[in-house]
Amino acid sequence: DPQNLRIPAVNLLTELVPDGSEAGVWTFGQWVNNLVRFQVVDDAWRAMAKEKAKEINSVALRTNIGAALEKASENLEAGQQYPNTHFILLTDGMVDIDKEPAKNTAERERILGPVLARIAQTGAHVHTVSLSKNADKPLMDKLAIGSGGQSALAESSDDLSRVFLQAFDQAVPQEQVPIEGNAFVIDSSIEEFTALVFKKEGAKPVRLVSPDLETIEPSSGREDVHWYSDAGYELITVSQPDEGEWVIDAEVDPDSRVTIVSNLQMDVTSLPSNIFAGDVLDVKAGFLNEGELIEDEDFLSILEVDLVVTNEEGKSGKRAMATAGDGVFSETISKLKTEGAYRIAVDVDGKTFKRRFEQVVNLRPPFDFELSAKGGEQPQHQLVVTALTDDIDIDGTSVFAKVKAPDGTSLIKAVEQVKGTKQWRLAVTPEAGDGTYKVAVKVKGRKTAGEDVNLSPKVFEVEFPIPLGEANMIVAVEEEAAEPVEGLDEPAEPEPALEESIAPNLAESNVEPELVPEEELEPEESGVDYVLWGSIAGGVASLLALLGTVFYFLRKKKAAQEPDDEVINDSIMDQLNDTSIEDVDFDAEPEPEPEPEP
Incomplete structure (x- = not known):
């Protein structure tokens, strides 16, 4: 972290932590220092935290992760539950408490044993951020998985604020309005919005343009605008904003967002940070007015509520969510295949207002x-x-x-x-x-x-x-499917070919959305973005099965010709098939896959 971007990253969370929460900051090397006292968050705490954050440095010689976790969690009482307590652990290295390797190995096992168990038993969560590819990634992943937290790697210090924010979102989910291009819409129910605009070095200054075309910038001096600038981002909060379309006059980074405080709130299921192959996610969304669930059919009937799933490559697919008349929109995500992080969003278009609620889940190997x-x-x-x-x-x-x-x-x-x-x-x-x-x-x-x-x-x-x-x-060790190895398995039986058909009624099916680039999704085609595996009895079914098979091979040929547009549908369970590893040739080069026949 040559530019010491840990400081603006900490300052960002300092600004975002809600009033009335309790928060603190600990630094650690060989010893642990409670840099920012753990206490109730208010304006005085924020000012103190920003001042103390200036002392963050890299002079410590060792990496005492275990002691840091123990010090930061020492107020957690055994037998009590703290499900809304979150630790964000940032480290650039491995467990290093002594020059003797055996002591470091024992300490690592202690961290993954009693230290992690004590925190996890209270229901608290550890979110880990590695600021180096040389960090102990297996340790970071196990700490997160064992406590229901996120784990992420900041590829460079420039990414640190974004990665910190991802962990923070899991601790404090926030309702958003979508940014479309450079614009976002504020409706009459919104009492306050906060625009977080990430910016590149050398980019032009960020400005806001209100619905009445007034340009707002840090020097505007408006009492209803709080503007905080730091390395890599601008954070702008506007109280009692004008209704209408606002514009961000800047180059808007895809990670930028606008969060809101509103009388009309969207209540969305809290999803787990980590899931495994075969897990099913039930996503539910309702709307609250002054804390009460809205069940009015006239209001609900005008809402378009979509569930959007986006993978790490930016490819996404969506499905309309439906309500059973109880005021709650629901949909199911099942059989996610490819390991990695998925961004799960609920998008709402209410004609006069728009809302978005995002969460990140990680599909892990077993x-x-x-x-x-x-x-x-x-x-x-x-x-x-x-x-x-x-x-x-x-x-x-x-x-x-x-x-x-x-x-x-x-x-x-x-x-x-x-x-x-x-x-x-x-x-x-x-x-x-x-x-x-x-x-x-x-x-x-x-x-x-x-x-x-x-x-x-x-x-x-x-x-x-x-x-x-x-x-x-x-x-x-990377988890890629291995060639069959002699002596460990028998050859797998070939699986029978499955017919593929287009699901006629997606609202009644629980099949997983195929992830395709959003720009390829035409509104009138949203019903064919998902595949239902199975067979249908009767003469009409045979025709549908034949059409489905033709469709399957045509898509397969297209996927081979256009790899960039290939549907993301790799099953993790394909890697778990009972293939033989009898005949592995350690020195052989893998043969290229044959071109599919038309």
């Missing part, structure tokens, strides 16, 4: 694979496989590995489970001498509901002697 190197008299690389979800039948799960030595010999061994835990550990030692060892791993198990789980990370390599600088480092 198992985590991490690799560490240990030096000393008996050097070894250790693979640790961890079940991340409680929905795994631990006793019914087995982990196997095939290790190929530098001399070409291979050995298949069962990976031992650590008794009383959800972990399996494999030590790779230089039994055949120094050189490169290649390791293929296979997890075979089942969920508590009986569904099979088969998962393989990509084949990874380890070196002996352990390269200088790699000892005691912990890295994540």
Whole structure:
């Protein structure tokens, strides 16, 4: 963080934390310092926090994450619940409390053991932000997953405020009005709005243009406007704003937003931060007037309520939400396939007003694979496989590995489970001498509901002697489907071809939306953006099935010709298929996929 952008990132959260909340800031290296006292948030606290934030620096030599979490959470009482307590942990490194690697390893296990358990048992959440690709990502992910929090990597310090904001949104969800182009609409029910405008270095100054075409800027001196500027963003709050269309006179970054305080509030289901393959998300949205649910049919009938799902690549799809007459609009998201972060939004067009409510959920793999190197008299690389979800039948799960030595010999061994835990550990030692060892791993198990789980990370390599600088480092093993490895599986039976048909009534189906670029969604075609798998009896059904099959192959050909427009529909469960890993060739190059026939 050469420009020390941690300071404006902290200042942003300082501005956004609601009055009456309690908040504090701790810095840590070898020791932990309560930089900003934990107390009730008001204007005096904000002024003090901004002043103390100037002291944030990088002079500390160690990284005592465990002590920082303990100090910041010391007021959480055992047996009490704190579901609305959130910790945002920022670190650029790994657990480092001592020059002896064994002590650091023990401390890391303590953090993931009693330290995390104590926080999670109170219902509090830990959101982690890594300010370096060299940070201990497996540790950050486990802290977040184990406490129901978010984990994210800031690719550069320039991204820090955005990543902080993502974690903050999970703690304090805020209702928004959508920004369309550079404009947003304020209706008569809105008492206050706050525009957060992210800006690039060297961009022209940000200005607001009101509905009566008045230009508002920091020097305008209006009492109803609070303007805060910092590196990378402008934060503008307007009280009792004029009704109509407002314009942001600036280059508007996609992460910019306008949050509101309104008498007409949208109440949306709070979604979990982390989900796993097979989980179902029930999204419900209602409207409150002075805290009371609106059930008036005349009002509800004019609303267009859409559920919008956007993946990390920016591709999105939407589906209309419907109400059963109880004033609550509902829809279901099921069978999300590709791992990663999804932005789930509810968009409302009420003709005279617009609203948006966003949340981020992370589709996680059911198992985590991490690799560490240990030096000393008996050097070894250790693979640790961890079940991340409680929905795994631990006793019914087995982990196997095939290790190929530098001399070409291979050995298949069962990976031992650590008794009383959800972990399996494999030590790779230089039994055949120094050189490169290649390791293929296979997890075979089942969920508590009986569904099979088969998962393989990509084949990874380890070196002996352990390269200088790699000892005691912990890295994540990427979870890509592996080729079949001899001795660990039988060849999978080919799956029967499934007919594909267009769902005739999406409002009654629970199928997952296909994610396609929003610009490709024409209003009259919104009913064909989802696929229903199945078969329909009768003569008419046969014709529909034939048309569906033709449609499937045509789309498949188009996807091959236009990869940029390919529908995002990769199933994580495709990676868990029971393929054989009997015949893996560690040295073979993967063959290109054949072109699909018309």
